[in-house]
Structure formats: C-alpha cells, structure tokens
Amino acid sequence: MKRKLIDSHFHLDHYRNHKELYDTINTLEQYTLCVTNTPGVFVSCKNLYKETKYVKFALGFHPQEKSLSAKDFSDFMILINRTNYVGEVGMDFSSDDYIPKEQQIDFFGRIVDLCASKSKLMSVHLRKSEVEAIEIIRRYHPKRCIIHWFTGTTAQLEELITLGCYFSINANMIRNKNTKSKLLAIPQNRILVESDGPFTKVDGKKYAPELLLPAYQIIAQHFQNPDLFDQVYTNFKELLLR
Ligand SMILES: [Zn+2]
Secondary structure, eight states, X not given: OOOOOEEEEEOGGGSTTHHHHHHHHHHXXXXXXXOOSSHHHHHHHHHHOOOOSSEEEOBOOOTTOTTOOHHHHHHHHHHGGGOSEEEEEEEEOSOTTXXXXXXXXXXXXXXXXXXXXXXXEEEEEEESXXXXXXXXXXXXXXXXXXXXXXXXXXXXXXXXXXXXXXXEEOHHHHHOHHHHTGGGGSOGGGEEEOOOTTSOEETTEEOOGGGHHHHHHHHHHHTTOTTHHHHHHHHXXXXXXX
C-alpha cells in the first residue's frame, strides 16, 4: 500500500522552480500545507495556483517581516475568511530587525483569538518568545495549533503539550544535538512532520518534495516508531476534526 505523507509546513513560494514543485507534489500525492509569510504572498499564490487535494495555501503574517503594516494586518483579518489554514504566524524576539516586540504580541494575540473563534488551523513560529506565546495560547485556547520547529525548553514543551498543541518535526531538528532528545517528550499522537523547505536539508541535500519520504524515515527512526507514517496521518486527520 502506498503511504500517505503529509508535509505540514512548506514554503513553495521560496523556490525559483515553484511551478515544477507544485506539479511534483501533486504527482507524488503528498498532502502539503504551503505556508506564506505575508497576506500579499498568500493572494499571489491563490491567484497563481489552483488548490488541489494535495496543495493547500495558508495565510501568513510572519514576525520577521518588518515590512508588514497595519494595512496588511487588516487584509489578514479579511482574507482569513478565504481559508481554513493560517501560517506562518508567531513571534520572534531573537533579533531587533523584526517587527517590534510589543507589536508582535498585539498581532499574535489577535491572530490566535481569531483562529480560536473560527477554528482555523495555525502553523506557529516561536523564537525566544515561548513565555509570551504560552500566555496567549492559554488565554484563547485554539484547538488547532501546530508549533513548527520548536526550540524552547522542556518545561515550555510540556506546557504547550498540556495546552493541546501539536508539533511539526523536520529532519534538521533530529540532527540537532540540543533539541533531539527533548523531542522524545512529545506524545506520539501530537507529532506531525514538516519539511520547512527550502530551509532544511535531508541527507545533505536542500529539501525538495522527493525528500519527504527520507525525512519521514529519519524522524520515524528517532522516535523508534516504524508506524509513524500512519500515526502522523491519523494525527493530522484528528486535528482537522477537533
Ligand atoms: Zn517556515
């Protein structure tokens, strides 16, 4: 039987050959959530590509995108009605080059509030912002919240698990000595797989959709679960039914 693979965080628009990759994903029949970093990019993707069973676009508002304005945020609030998927959103306090901290907290709080009330699925980026994010998630308790590429502490991980979050894991995280063992604390019914392509490598190669299967194998081996493929598929379905 052919295995059903899901990539819950992929940046199609970051590839020069995005048209080719769009076709590859559909041919390989890999369910792929294509996140975007701004409402403008989301609109361009929706205009350029038909959504298929395998390719879906998520509406993003990335904290590293300093160019995002209040106008973009009001666009975001309107566009959210055109999709069930939101991402990449989140908070990142790891550099002063990003959106100012107070503004990030304000935007993210409103995004989580809205996603919780409209039951949207979110793919969330957090860097040095886990404390504030946990507070916001606790306040609004969104049902469909995926933390992508988690890099916080074990205590923060446990809090996010208690709050019902899912975690999308990529191959780079398994190669990282600091995160690697921490990840084993995640219950297997909360695990998803992401590529975060083009920002990851699998077996030394820049991520492309053909590498999703080897990425799954690396992650399955780390969790010592040969059934991780089915588990991830079940997890994603459950997340959508919540
Ligand atoms: Zn990303």
